[in-house]
Amino acid sequence: MSGEQSIKCYRCEVRESIVNLNGRKLCPICARNEINNAIRKNFLKSGLVDYESRFIILELNGLEGLSKIIEETLTKIAKKTTIYYQTFSLELSSQSVDSYIHDAIIRSLEICSKEKPNGVVMPFPAEIFMYLLISSAVSRDAGYLSLYTHYTKIGSCNFCFPLHNISLLNMEIVYGVESKFPVASFTHFLIWVKESLEGNQEILHSFHKSIELFATQRKCTRCGAFSESDICKRCRDVNRQ
Ligand SMILES: [Zn+2]
Numbered sequence: 579m580s581g582e583q584s585i586k587c588y589r590c591e592v593r594e595s596i597v598n599l600n601g602r603k604l605c606p607i608c609a610r611n612e613i614n615n616a617i618r619k620n621f622l623k624s625g626l627v628d629y630e631s632r633f634i635i636l637e638l639n640g641l642e643g644l645s646k647i648i649e650e651t652l653t654k655i656a657k658k659t660t661i662y663y664q665t666f667s668l669e670l671s672s673q674s675v676d677s678y679i680h681d682a683i684i685r686s687l688e689i690c691s692k693e694k695p696n697g698v699v700m701p702f703p704a705e706i707f708m709y710l711l712i713s714s715a716v717s718r719d720a721g722y723l724s725l726y727t728h729y730t731k732i733g734s735c736n737f738c739f740p741l742h743n744i745s746l747l748n749m750e751i752v753y754g755v756e757s758k759f760p761v762a763s764f765t766h767f768l769i770w771v772k773e774s775l776e777g778n779q780e781i782l783h784s785f786h787k788s789i790e791l792f793a794t795q796r797k798c799t800r801c802g803a804f805s806e807s808d809i810c811k812r813c814r815d816v817n818r819q
């Protein structure tokens with residue numbers, strides 16, 4: 579028997595499935611609806627969507643396609659309630675995933691203090707957090723697992739993370755976007771995920787339980803990372819430079 583047999587979509591039972599979402603094989607149209615719905619729910623859970631809310635969507639180097647997906651969802655929400663959004667492009671550090679995230683936060687805070695939006699929308703997908711979790715065994719730095727959430731406030735700025743529990747690899751398949759993340763170790767990690775978890779992505783929906791183990795009582799007041807002190811080591815090091 580061939581393993582290449584096509585399987586009909588779990589939802590519509592008509593079209594052929596192309597992707598495995600939460601253990602169900604779905605066609606492109608049903609999968610897109612499902613992901614759009616999940617993003618919309620994440621937005622609503624952030625508590626930031628209100629009449630005439632203004633959002634800034636960050637378009638980050640290597641993840642540009644994901645900002646387009648966020649725009650697609652916000653456009654739909656905007657049809658039902660009046661909200662506004664604009665996109666800001668940032669070219670971030672490619673030294674490491676942590677420095678990329680740090681850079682994204684610090685530069686968003688600058689934008690936020692000028693533009694004063696209701697929320698800044700970060701396009702970090704689930705695999706970034708999975709990478710941070712796994713690499714923390716070596717780096718001993720799990721600070722930015724604090725951002726695996728719908729919403730967090732850093733300084734006076736509200737951040738939402740509508741893709742934090744949505745798979746980048748699935749979005750690539752469903753929306754036809756291609757990510758070119760600038761940190762090589764993360765790109766290698768993605769290849770490993772693709773090859774070893776194909777068809778069995780349950781880990782993408784369960785690893786978040788481990789994140790709770792890293793939560794600290796305090797967070798860095800500057801960048802929002804889990805930290806034992808008010809200013810995390812990364813912010814102290816950056817200040818010294
Ligand atoms: Zn379908």
Ligand SMILES: [Zn+2]
Binds near residue numbers: 798801803810812813
């Ligand atoms: Zn910090």
